[in-house]
Amino acid sequence: MTMVDEAWGLEAKRVFYRYEVDETHKVLALAGVDFEVSQGEFVVVLGPNGSGKSTLAKHFNALLLPDDGDVWIFGMNTKDSESTWEIRRSAGMVFQNPDNQLVATVVEEDVAFGPENLGVKPQDIRELVANALEAVGMEAFNRHAPHHLSGGQKQRVAIAGILAMKPKCIILDEPTAMLDPAGREEVMKTIKGLNEEMGITIIHITHFMDEALYADRVIVMNEGQIVMQGTPKTVFGQSHIISQIGLDVPPVGKLSQELCLAGINIDPGALTVDELVDELCQLKSGI
Amino acid sequence: MPIEVRNLTHTYMQGTISEVTAIFDINFRIDDGEFIGLIGATGSGKSTLIQHLNGLLKPSSGTVLVDGVDIWSKGVSLKKVRQKIGLVFQYPEQQVFEETVYDDIAFGPKNLGYSQKEVEGQVEEACELVGLDRELLSRSPFELSGGQVRRVAIAGILAIKPKVLILDEPTAGLDPRGRREILDNIKNLHETGISVILVSHNMDDVARLCERIMVLDKGKLVADGPAREVFSQGRFLESIDLKPPDVTVLMEKLRDRGWAVRNDVLTVEEACAEIVKELQRRGVAGAI
Incomplete structure (x- = not known):
């Protein structure tokens, strides 16, 4: 039986997955991943190339099924093929290259594609599309051609296309990788807004360490396993592990840590410019 | 091999209804051995500008001088210009096409008519410069990781022995380690005497590596100077959609x-x- 149960959130239980390289050789992409996401959480997944981030993401959308273990999306097991469409509707996915995701020649037609496929009535589609475009701040572009939009705008349209299917969760696999800094900020603020205002669960995969600062919880993957998780502060506080697996602490975080090492009495976990400025300005002159 | 750009303007689809001027009245000079960061928001004209430096685009007006010679004047071989000024495009992994890594890197020097022995030597040297393991030479470029393919693409340009290397977003899409490795490679290349022009959205990288920064905004060169001076203009940079x-x-x-x-x-x-x-x-x- 297919039914969305919000109380459940998303859950991966001892998930193993192997990719076939050729007939003789397989690569273990996920090596027993246990992972739970509660409804309404904003989770950022970090990890070097080949650490299994994208493979894990595709499991949450039933694009891949575990070789071993189970993935539950709002109470539905991804192995239950009858639930596949309901899983994909409730946990939509946005990919890296915006040009590969937009299919129609007009923005609002592109956003309507999902609900049309779900068999929603035309008059309802109109409302869904309008609301979705408004939620990502693209309502003024409804009649535009997608290929004339900037990268950040295209990704917001792709997100609106997911929103029009009324998902509980959006999984974003490096949606900002091909964007410039302004476009990146545009996309990050959009998904933060969806999370805060509409309670949509976000799983965001990225190589940009500073994007982890938007998260409630950061997951760090390496060699098919989750090696660390916690608030951005806890995760980046363990800078030796971060650099060991080839990731970076964001520059301001690094500066806070270096200032502490130099004997300055501030929180070594300050990660943003404003946090560190406040920390420094609170220091009292003692002598 | 100094490059000089004088009053360079480029208009796409000139004379049509969709005419767009992408860069406008640009002037600068690049001397041997410089390490330049070219920054600007998307659509500011960075890609249009760099494609003029090796003659891939022809100015609508103005001139590009390489070694004092206008590259569009009669009798100048653009092939030679492109050999001296190597350009690595964005997402070069979309441009590898040969069956093996070796063939891909050897494509340039082969086309320039070098002997097989010379080609071998140049491929070897290029691999050394970008730190590419020789064992990979017989592999298909499509089997490599993102960072490795980037290095193959850069090696392919280095194999034609350019004096100037232009890289358009060479680290886009790479993970932090891949990014660091490519940037270290580029830094080492610069130390061998090659001039480098790095187009990047990553201000931290550009600030750390480049000596001189050129800033484009809506097709105009709005700042050109030492990195320290340009990046201390934080409010100005923010006003043109850049982030110091x-x-x-x-x-x-x-x-x-x-x-x-x-x-x-x-x-x-x-x-x-x-x-x-x-x-x-x-x-x-x-x-x-």
């Missing part, structure tokens, strides 16, 4: 709160030293 490095922004905010710190720091180390100095001056508890 975080440490520079931090120093600016401390100055707003009355701190006597420099606003032209470019790295975490410099910022740390500067803050410690100011805390000592203030006699703040906890400061050493």
Whole structure:
């Protein structure tokens, strides 16, 4: 039986997955991943190339099924093929290259594609599309051609296309990788807004360490396993592990840590410019 | 091999209804051995500009001089210009096409008519320069990781022995380690005497590596100078949709709160030293 149960959130239980390289050789992409996401959480997944981030993401959308273990999306097991469409509707996915995701020649037609496929009535589609475009701040572009939009705008349209299917969760696999800094900020603020205002669960995969600062919880993957998780502060506080697996602490975080090492009495976990400025300005002159 | 650009303007689809001027009246000179960062928001004209430097685009007006010679004047071989000024495009992994890594890197020198032996030598040398394992030469480029394919693409350009290397977003889409490795490669290449022009959205990288920064905004060259000077103009950069490095922004905010710190720091180390100095001056508890 297919039914969305919000109380459940998303859950991966001892998930193993192997990719076939050729007939003789397989690569273990996920090596027993246990992972739970509660409804309404904003989770950022970090990890070097080949650490299994994208493979894990595709499991949450039933694009891949575990070789071993189970993935539950709002109470539905991804192995239950009858639930596949309901899983994909409730946990939509946005990919890296915006040009590969937009299919129609007009923005609002592109956003309507999902609900049309779900068999929603035309008059309802109109409302869904309008609301979705408004939620990502693209309502003024409804009649535009997608290929004339900037990268950040295209990704917001792709997100609106997911929103029009009324998902509980959006999984974003490096949606900002091909964007410039302004476009990146545009996309990050959009998904933060969806999370805060509409309670949509976000799983965001990225190589940009500073994007982890938007998260409630950061997951760090390496060699098919989750090696660390916690608030951005806890995760980046363990800078030796971060650099060991080839990731970076964001520059301001690094500066806070270096200032502490130099004997300055501030929180070594300050990660943003404003946090560190406040920390420094609170220091009292003692002598 | 100095490059000089004079009054360079490029208009796409000139004379049609969709005419767009992408770069407008640009002037600069690049001397041997410089390391330049070219920054600007998407659509500011960066890609259009760099494609003029090796004759892939022809100016609508103005001139591009390489070694003092207008590359579009009669009798100049554009093939030779492109050999001297190598251009690595964005997402070069979309441009590898040969069956093996070796063939891909050898494509340029082969086309330029080098003997097989010379080609071998140049492929070898190029691999060395970008730190590419020789064992990979017989593999298909499609089996490599993102960072490795980038290095194959850069090696392919280096194999034609350019004097100037232009890279358009060479680290886009790579993970932090891949990014660091490519940037280290580029830094080493610069140290061998090649001039480098790095087009990048990553201000932290550009601030750390480049000596001179050129800033494009809506097709115009709006700033050109030492990295320290350009990045200390935080508010100006923000006004044209660029973001100065975080440490520079931090120093600016401390100055707003009355701190006597420099606003032209470019790295975490410099910022740390500067803050410690100011805390000592203030006699703040906890400061050493």
